[in-house]
Amino acid sequence: MGVLTYGKDVTVQIQLNSYSNRDALLNALHFEYKSGSQCMACAMRTARTTMFSNANGDRFGSPNVFILFVDGKSDNPEETWSEAQELRKAGVHVMVIALTHKYKYHEVEGIVSHPVSSTLFEVPSFDRLGRLADDMVGILCNGELRNLYFMNFYAKGDD
Numbered sequence: 164m165g166v167l168t169y170g171k172d173v174t175v176q177i178q179l180n181s182y183s184n185r186d187a188l189l190n191a192l193h194f195e196y197k198s199g200s201q202c203m204a205c206a207m208r209t210a211r212t213t214m215f216s217n218a219n220g221d222r223f224g225s226p227n228v229f230i231l232f233v234d235g236k237s238d239n240p241e242e243t244w245s246e247a248q249e250l251r252k253a254g255v256h257v258m259v260i261a262l263t264h265k266y267k268y269h270e271v272e273g274i275v276s277h278p279v280s281s282t283l284f285e286v287p288s289f290d291r292l293g294r295l296a297d298d299m300v301g302i303l304c305n306g307e308l309r310n311l312y313f314m315n316f317y318a319k320g321d322d
Contacts, residue, residue, distance in 0.1 A: 171200035179220025203237040207246040227255040234262040247274040
């Protein structure tokens with residue numbers, strides 16, 4: 164599993180090959196939530212060009228899944244859709260977890276892999292996120308953390 168955080172800039176927090184055991188990885192998953200710019204395209208480009216690479220732990224034959232957390236709209240919807248298309252063309256399954264109700268459905272629909280009904284998850288509040296994450300890891304990885312990128316989306320705040 165890898166993690167990057169983004170807003171105006173992208174920071175790779177954890178590469179796929181940063182940790183060799185589940186407990187160490189889970190202990191490292193503590194990042195501060197910040198509000199600000201929403202460059203979803205920047206995050207997807209970094210995942211595609213940097214994180215999903217052999218040098219950073221991507222494994223041939225393992226499915227690549229990109230999970231984007233959103234709680235607002237992107238800074239540039241057209242660029243975001245273009246980067247999402249490039250990510251999907253690279254064979255990455257793209258999913259979105261929409262936090263709160265401030266996101267724009269039509270933007271998210273253009274990001275996710277299809278069918279939308281199995282790749283878009285709405286979470287009405289942050290306190291319910293932990294349960295969803297546990298369920299998704301179990302469903303996607305059968306208990307194993309393999310090539311799963313959790314993307315922390317930095318929100319701009321109120322629309």
